[in-house]
Amino acid sequence: MTPDADSAPSSPAPGGRVLTVTAGPPAAGGTFVARHEGRVVFVRGTAPGETVTARLLEDPQAKADARFWRAEALDVLEAGPDRVPTVWEEAGVDGVGGAEWAHIALPAQRRIASEVMQELLRRAGVTSFPIEQVQVEPAPHDADGLGWRTRxxxxxxxxxxxxxxxxxxxxxxxxxxxxxxxxxxxxxxxxxxxxxxxxxxxxxx
Known part of the structure; x- marks a missing residue:
């Protein structure tokens, strides 16, 4: 799904092992795909092309045979072009779920969401129309992407x-x-x- 990203030796930290990884393409669920020593790591709180330190959610020794790990970005070592100041501080590290892209520019959010949709359709074997035409567009009166949750x-x-x-x-x-x-x-x-x-x-x- 993605080429190996650069990784550095890990160090222990309270709550989980900390890795240094470079984020690749998006995955479902608001995370991005990175790799560490050949293993896939789904990282929350980063953006494509960024190098971050990330804390594993799982114990790597207990999950030594797992196909992938999950992690949350702690510090941005090299920011990507899509990063902006977060619109919701409480959705950051150890924060609430449901706003995993609060730190990503809105046009980039829509581009990334389009990539996720296209990948899902590609994996489903859809061939009845050009998948690249599937694009996420703003809803009417949705200039800033905020204030839309009514429930x-x-x-x-x-x-x-x-x-x-x-x-x-x-x-x-x-x-x-x-x-x-x-x-x-x-x-x-x-x-x-x-x-x-x-x-x-x-x-x-």
Whole structure:
């Protein structure tokens, strides 16, 4: 799927082994494909062409026979041309899931999403039309790519705190301003609420 990217020796760190990898093409789920010592690593929080340090989610010794590992970028050593200041700080390292490309320029997000769709169609054997014509276009009134979520489910933590679950985690994390939600949803400021005992989720519609 991608040629081997440069990799450097790893070093231990609390919470998981840290690798230095270079991100390649996109994968489903908002990650990018890198390789370390011949093994595929799906990395969140990076962009094509970037070199980053990334923390593995899995224990590499326990997952020694796994076909791939998952990791989250910690530090950007060489930024790619698509990186911009994130629109949602709370979606960064150890943050909420669902905004894996918050640090990527919007035109690049659409280009990358198009590549993901094209690859899925190619793998499905679609030949009835030129796959390259499949392009992700902005929706009407979607100039900045923000404020479009009109239905949002918030998770509730053990102490009643309202937030969202972390990426590949059951832990509830703060949401901050939540710029992807519609203005009417943001105005509720649900991330500042404390839910009553027994509440498992809060839905904003």
């Amino acid at each position: 949002v489910r918030y998770a509730v933590g053990p102490d009643g705190e309202v937030g969202m679950r972390g990426w590949r985690s059951h832990e509830v994390r703060p949401v901050g301003e939540d710029p992807l939600s519609a203005p009417a949803v943001r105005a509720l400021r649900l991330g500042e609420w404390t839910a009553t005992e027994g509440t498992e989720a809060v839905d904003a519609v």
